[in-house]
Amino acid sequence: MVEVATQQPNTREWLAFVLVWGSAVLVTATFCWLLGDIIWHGLSHLSWIFLTAPPENAGRRGGIGPILVSTFLILGVCLAVSLPIGIGTAVLLVEFTSDHSLFGRLTRRSLDVLAGVPSIVFGLFGNAFFCKTLGLGFSILSGGLTLACMVLPILIRSTEEGFRAVPSNYRLSAAALGLSRTTTLFHLLLPAAVPGLLVGLVLGVGRAIAETAALIFTSGYVDRMPESLLDSGRALSIHIFDLSMNVSGGDANAYASALVLIILLLIINGTVSWLATYGLHRKIVTV
Amino acid sequence: MTSSSSNTLSRWSTDDLLCWLLRGMAMIASTIVMLIVTFLIVEALPVLRHVGVLRFFTDPSWHPAEGFYNLTPMLWGTLFAMAGSVLIATPLGILSAVFCQYYAPTRLARPYRRLIELLAGIPSVVYGFWGLVVLVPLIGEIHPPGPSLLAGILVLTIMILPTIALMADASLANVPQQYVRGAAALGLPRWAMIRGVVFPAAKSGLFTGVILETGRAIGETMAILMVCGNVVQTPSNLFDPIRTLTANIALEMAYALGDHRAALFMSGLVLMALIIALTISAEWISRGRIYG
Amino acid sequence: MTPIAEPRPQHWPEAKPACCKPHPFVDVDRLSLHYGEKSAFQDVTLSISRGCITALVGPSGCGKTSFLTCLNRLTDLIPTCVVAGRITIDKLDVLAPQTDVIQLRRRIGMIFQKPNPFPLSIRRNLEFPLREHGMRDRTQLSSAIETSLREVGLWDEVKDRLDFPALALSGGQQQRLCIARSLALAPEMLLMDEPCSALDPISSGVVEDLIVSLRGRYTILIVTHNLAQARRIADYAALFWVQNGIGRLIETGRAKQLFEEPRNPLTTAYISGIRG
Numbered sequence: 064m065v066e067v068a069t070q071q072p073n074t075r076e077w078l079a080f081v082l083v084w085g086s087a088v089l090v091t092a093t094f095c096w097l098l099g100d101i102i103w104h105g106l107s108h109l110s111w112i113f114l115t116a117p118p119e120n121a122g123r124r125g126g127i128g129p130i131l132v133s134t135f136l137i138l139g140v141c142l143a144v145s146l147p148i149g150i151g152t153a154v155l156l157v158e159f160t161s162d163h164s165l166f167g168r169l170t171r172r173s174l175d176v177l178a179g180v181p182s183i184v185f186g187l188f189g190n191a192f193f194c195k196t197l198g199l200g201f202s203i204l205s206g207g208l209t210l211a212c213m214v215l216p217i218l219i220r221s222t223e224e225g226f227r228a229v230p231s232n233y234r235l236s237a238a239a240l241g242l243s244r245t246t247t248l249f250h251l252l253l254p255a256a257v258p259g260l261l262v263g264l265v266l267g268v269g270r271a272i273a274e275t276a277a278l279i280f281t282s283g284y285v286d287r288m289p290e291s292l293l294d295s296g297r298a299l300s301i302h303i304f305d306l307s308m309n310v311s312g313g314d315a316n317a318y319a320s321a322l323v324l325i326i327l328l329l330i331i332n333g334t335v336s337w338l339a340t341y342g343l344h345r346k347i348v349t350v
Numbered sequence: 351m352t353s354s355s356s357n358t359l360s361r362w363s364t365d366d367l368l369c370w371l372l373r374g375m376a377m378i379a380s381t382i383v384m385l386i387v388t389f390l391i392v393e394a395l396p397v398l399r400h401v402g403v404l405r406f407f408t409d410p411s412w413h414p415a416e417g418f419y420n421l422t423p424m425l426w427g428t429l430f431a432m433a434g435s436v437l438i439a440t441p442l443g444i445l446s447a448v449f450c451q452y453y454a455p456t457r458l459a460r461p462y463r464r465l466i467e468l469l470a471g472i473p474s475v476v477y478g479f480w481g482l483v484v485l486v487p488l489i490g491e492i493h494p495p496g497p498s499l500l501a502g503i504l505v506l507t508i509m510i511l512p513t514i515a516l517m518a519d520a521s522l523a524n525v526p527q528q529y530v531r532g533a534a535a536l537g538l539p540r541w542a543m544i545r546g547v548v549f550p551a552a553k554s555g556l557f558t559g560v561i562l563e564t565g566r567a568i569g570e571t572m573a574i575l576m577v578c579g580n581v582v583q584t585p586s587n588l589f590d591p592i593r594t595l596t597a598n599i600a601l602e603m604a605y606a607l608g609d610h611r612a613a614l615f616m617s618g619l620v621l622m623a624l625i626i627a628l629t630i631s632a633e634w635i636s637r638g639r640i641y642g
Numbered sequence: 643m644t645p646i647a648e649p650r651p652q653h654w655p656e657a658k659p660a661c662c663k664p665h666p667f668v669d670v671d672r673l674s675l676h677y678g679e680k681s682a683f684q685d686v687t688l689s690i691s692r693g694c695i696t697a698l699v700g701p702s703g704c705g706k707t708s709f710l711t712c713l714n715r716l717t718d719l720i721p722t723c724v725v726a727g728r729i730t731i732d733k734l735d736v737l738a739p740q741t742d743v744i745q746l747r748r749r750i751g752m753i754f755q756k757p758n759p760f761p762l763s764i765r766r767n768l769e770f771p772l773r774e775h776g777m778r779d780r781t782q783l784s785s786a787i788e789t790s791l792r793e794v795g796l797w798d799e800v801k802d803r804l805d806f807p808a809l810a811l812s813g814g815q816q817q818r819l820c821i822a823r824s825l826a827l828a829p830e831m832l833l834m835d836e837p838c839s840a841l842d843p844i845s846s847g848v849v850e851d852l853i854v855s856l857r858g859r860y861t862i863l864i865v866t867h868n869l870a871q872a873r874r875i876a877d878y879a880a881l882f883w884v885q886n887g888i889g890r891l892i893e894t895g896r897a898k899q900l901f902e903e904p905r906n907p908l909t910t911a912y913i914s915g916i917r918g
Contacts, residue, residue, distance in 0.1 A: 073539075075541060075542075076539045076540065076541045076542070079540075079541035079544075080453070080540075080541070082445060083445050083448050083449045083452075083453045084449065084453065086441075086442045086445035086446055086449065087445070087446055087449040087453075087454070087462065089442070090442065090446055090465075090466070090469075090511065090515075091462070091465065093508060094465060094468075094469055096484075097472075097477075097480050097484075097508070100480060100483075100484060101476070101480065147375065148375045148378055148379055149379070151371065151372045151374075151375030151376065152372070152375050152376040152379040152380075154372055155369075155372035155373060155375070155376045156376070159369055159372060161721040166376075169380060170376050170379065170380040173379075173380045173381075173382075173383040173384070174379065174380065174383075175629055175633070176383050176625070176626055176629050177382055177383045177386075179562075179565045179569075179625045179626075179628065179629050180383070180386065180569070180622065180625060181565075181568065181569025181570070181571065181596060181621050181622075181625065182569065182571060183569070183571040183596045183599050183600055183618070183621070184386065184390070184569070184618045184621055184622055185386075186599075186600075186603075187389075187390065187393075187599065187603070187614070187615055187618045188385070188386045188389050188390065190603070191389045191390075191392075191393050191615070192385065192389050196389075212382050212386075215379055215382065219379065230758075232754060232756065232758040233758070233760065234719065235716060235719065235754065235758075236752075236754060236758045236760075236820070237760075238716055238718075238719055238747065239714060239716060239747055239751070239752035239754075239824075239833075240747065240748070240751075240771045240774075240823065240824065240827065241743075241744045241745065241746070241747035241748035241771070241774075241775065241827065242744075242771060242774050243364065243365050243744060243774070244365050244368070244369075245364045245365050245368045246774050248368070250770060251760055254761075255761065269471045272473070273471070273472070273473030273474065273475070273476075274473075275473070275474065275475045275571075275572040276474075276571035276572050276596070276600055279600060279603070279604075280603050280604070300473050300475045300572075301475075303475050303476065303479055304475050304478070304479075304572055304576070307478075307479045307482055307483070307576065308482075308575075308576060314483060317479060318479075321475075321476045321479055321480075324473055324475075324476060325472065325473075325476065328471055328472070328473070329468075332468075332471065
């Protein structure tokens, strides 16, 4: 009887051990499969010419030069709009509004909802608002603005975290020295909040550069080199989608484009985490 | 050294100026949601006026060109794909987090967490592409045609798994250390401690994670569009091709006009309603249970 | 019974020459402070003499620090905080809405319990507030920096590493840097919130000597838990006490008188409690 009682938990412990390790191995294996597959097939097509040449024959041959340019332009528009608005809103929420005020609560609530809106709905909205109502048409500008709406909640959330992590005695001692809030903000709080800001930037850029659904009906499909922000431009993710779905025989270039997209994301991630550790390192030295 | 009074005056107005500037920015940020809902409603209005809400569920089929607007097969497609992927991803994700926090040796836990973070950042179109060229042919060998509800569920599972895994990891890490130490001091074995002490303490975080992943599963478009076959039908088994609400919008927006276009905005509105309901329940859970 | 607002007694012998002629600099009249529903202290009436060191003593949670923050209106930063009463500093009505708080805070420096230099270099810590208050000239800046660092006795210790991070200094050095940072703005008054309590005994002694050396040139109001320290350095003392959960000022006067011949039985008990 006693033996059974001690036996049972042991079996359960053993089972849990197997399940936990099993799921970890499964997740790792799937990931390696996915990444390995893309690297394996993509690497052979990757070259400098592929990165710079224009696509030929609907993308089956040639490269992704103009597509990379469009992607960066869309990203640039997105960040140029969302960074100031995002940082401004975060500063207002943390430094100038009390947590319980109506305005603060409403803003936070609406940002929570915005964070959950599916990307295809952003696409619908961007198409109706930026392309049709504002008359920007299918353009890099429309796409960038749509993405800006999409990354705002992410940016605001992490920037807020960054500002909250700044010790409150900076604010007190700055005020006690008779510094204005503007000075305190720009000279003390903003530099100290940079780590949070960088995290937000990575997450935002990651989401923007990975986005497809919101761009199909806003920035369009045209794979020529864009001449202005009002031209339509094809983002890298849309290029992958188009090659794999609509172009038979486009798989090879789709693999290479997917690899480029992943490498881009890794570079952005790596740069910023390097920056963050470098900044952190400097801080540790000073303490 | 003493600042003149004019200097002081100008500084005051800088502070005020800044405050108003920030308020303007926050106004923009907080009105976007309302703008989105307004535009969806305005664009969906024609079809609501001509067709009404009921016919979206009672029409014989989805043939917008002939004036039939039945959304139910797509709604079922969305729900099945969501339910399947959430059912698989939740236990896998939570077990992953448990692995990170309690089972993995320290040297393994960090790279594993990095891997999950990396997985979270991979674009959905890449997942879709991989599903299309690897998973779909595999499924096709088992049971043709290949593009199917099953393929959709599998790809979605891989996509939403990082969301729940990272959320669960964070909420497990937040469980107060003294609970764990207390349980260990009672001589509880590892799993008993996790089941009896850690899970109840991390409950609200885990629930929020599930809700977030559900939201992602509902809203996902490209990956599911690429692997599901996109036939408008209510699936009868896992190997039937399906079309989800999101895929429907992406597929037909390019050429939709008039009431058809409005119907697509209408399905966007349905998606939005689902997401708002989820957000509200997430907040309800996190508020009701954390301190409860 | 409770003596409040004791006028400056003339019959007591002078403790220190700097305060031969007590000359009121700050007048606090029936000051009360609430955080939302909770009252921190009520009905404090006190006058603080120019050029003297006044110590605020009393048990924890009796509103001493809150009282300090009223004088430079740091209370403005706490949303739920309501201040009632009247504070006059050198004819300036502190609590009036039209008072320029930035000018006010420049005239009244504040030193916190925990040394809190900004995460900048030593030089920037001093330079940045000066620039902000309108000093642009480089030579003027560096001479102001040197003067204030000499004043706190830090110059010889840091003159070769002005561009090193301020957070690399020891706790006592950091606290003296914070004092220098306030002195650089040429304030008339210094508010000190337990400036020595976060420091080790030796640094604490150095900072204490520094405070004593500032007597006469600045009006100093210091909160301290260390009664021995208050006896050593203060010219005047004020004892706060908690009654029914609300802070009150129960005795004020010359430090010597308050510590040696307290009039309020509570003061006697508090002082002898520490003594015995």
